[in-house]
Amino acid sequence: MTIQRAHDDILKLILAAEGGTEQIDAAIRAVGAERTAAILADELVNRADLHEIPGPGTAGVDIQLALAFEGGTVHHVVRVGKSAEHEAGRVDAPHATLESDLAELLRSVLGPWRGVEAQTLRIVWHDLENVERLGGTMHVFPVVRRLVRGTTGRHEDLGELSLRNGSDKWGLHFYTPHYDRHFGPLRDRPLKILELGIGGYGNPASGGGSLRMWKRYFPRSVVYGVDVFDKAPLREQRIHTVEGDLSSAEFLESLGRDLGPFDIVIDDASHGNADLIAAFKALFPYVRPGGLYAAEDLQTSYWPGYGGSSKELNSPATSMGFLKALLDGLNHEERELPEGTTASETDLTLTGAHFYPSLAIFEKGVNAEGASASWIPRQQMSYEEMSAVDWGEGLTADKD
Incomplete structure (x- = not known):
């Protein structure tokens, strides 16, 4: 994909995220649902600073994204280990699944930050009943938390x-x-x-x-x-x-x-x-x-x-x-x-x-406010000269 195409896709989604449902859906169709999911996953990973979390480097974490759009589901996976990567597709045994409406996720990630947060976002934990596996991947919780944080419009210092x-x-x-x-x-x-x-x-x-x-x-x-x-x-x-x-x-x-x-x-x-x-x-x-x-x-x-x-x-x-x-x-x-x-x-x-x-x-901007009124003296006047001027009614206020 060319740089210009990538630029056009992200810009199209950013602008659509300010609009209504029809505008957002049309932009997703134009860009493609899978491409849109990849763009949103990249944004979430970038905002999460996952490298700051201790643990995933030795025991990787797979987070499945399941994003609903027009009667179907787009699957994308985020893999966190020594680095954080993402790709289209499904993983057999994810540690957690984030389910959301694709259009709603787009609005919450790329829309105005004061907009409505993703209301349908649902977290499914897959290891809560497997004590042994859960004990080795407790860092799955901060990974998911940081990914979700990227949907809240939180402004950073x-x-x-x-x-x-x-x-x-x-x-x-x-x-x-x-x-x-x-x-x-x-x-x-x-x-x-x-x-x-x-x-x-x-x-x-x-x-x-x-x-x-x-x-x-x-x-x-x-x-x-x-x-x-x-x-x-x-x-x-x-x-x-x-x-x-x-x-x-x-x-x-x-x-x-x-x-x-x-x-x-x-x-x-x-x-x-x-x-x-x-x-x-x-x-x-x-x-x-x-x-x-x-x-x-x-x-x-x-x-x-x-x-x-x-x-x-x-x-x-x-x-x-x-x-x-x-x-x-x-x-x-x-x-x-x-x-x-x-x-x-x-x-x-x-x-x-x-x-x-x-x-x-x-x-x-446009620097054209207009010059001061022509009746305002361009030469400094003495108090005696100012007193002799007929300023007109309403113009006798302070002339300091």
């Missing part, structure tokens, strides 16, 4: 997800509280997220901690990661990697054109000042209205080795100098622009900017 998945966004940095403040209101939506920089350098199987963190934090979203090295081994459901040189203007343009628009863009790439500036110029236009653009590791704006400067703090060649200059665009309607110039596209679409240590987050 971003800092904890950072540590668990090997991201440096909490600990080496302390970005997660700021991200949670800005990203939190969006985490229940079906988003498209782009992160520049995957980590792990030339090792194809190394890095990707932040991609996995975002996948868990945004349970209804697709996450794209871009790196100069091939990171194909890190691809998994809802995580796609792209190889390319972010210092190339042509490649940056292709990212936006081929993969955008994006709801969130996070620049955690080379941290070179010129690269950060080029990425913002190329990709901010591809952020959706209401979306966010984050630039990390802005401390390099002061480091000459990255093209920064601690002396020329407002130089437009440094990342902070460039980003600070954007702030005047927030008030472009109040400025007297040089003759022959107009507001830039960024001026017209930048609606908010938030700066934190080594991090900046920008809001995208």
Whole structure:
């Protein structure tokens, strides 16, 4: 199955999970009941963190999924041992069976987290009467509990997800509280997220901690990661990697054109000042209205080795100098622009900017509130001059 097909399938199910029964059933038919069961099993296994449970590595656990759909039953099995895997089919002697309606499970796993939880979910234990077998597989209970937890819409702490998945966004940095403040209101939506920089350098199987963190934090979203090295081994459901040189203007343009628009863009790439500036110029236009653009590791704006400067703090060649200059665009309607110039596209679409240590987050929208009323003086007036003005009835309130 191609990456694009997998992306289309998961997105189709995510969007359908917000709708009614007919819409959900139609999406399952389009994707296929067995494919839908595999997608849901993968999500449940990913959310369960089954590697944290002691025991299954020495005594494996088989959990049978029996999912009803349109008069039939789709069978899928989750196998937990040294690793957690899943596949279509039935197992002869499962330790437990999870029975549910397939459409209802889809809604509870990929639908809005405040939605109704799976009401028909039933757990069948197969070893309660076999004391000897049960005694050797007591960890079946936490395995099942963690799988079921994935249907409850439980929101997880971003800092904890950072540590668990090997991201440096909490600990080496302390970005997660700021991200949670800005990203939190969006985490229940079906988003498209782009992160520049995957980590792990030339090792194809190394890095990707932040991609996995975002996948868990945004349970209804697709996450794209871009790196100069091939990171194909890190691809998994809802995580796609792209190889390319972010210092190339042509490649940056292709990212936006081929993969955008994006709801969130996070620049955690080379941290070179010129690269950060080029990425913002190329990709901010591809952020959706209401979306966010984050630039990390802005401390390099002061480091000459990255093209920064601690002396020329407002130089437009440094990342902070460039980003600070954007702030005047927030008030472009109040400025007297040089003759022959107009507001830039960024001026017209930048609606908010938030700066934190080594991090900046920008809001995208429509910046067209209109200038202040023409009768408001553009020159500061003395109290005597203000007293002489006929402000009109209702306009004599405080003129501080």
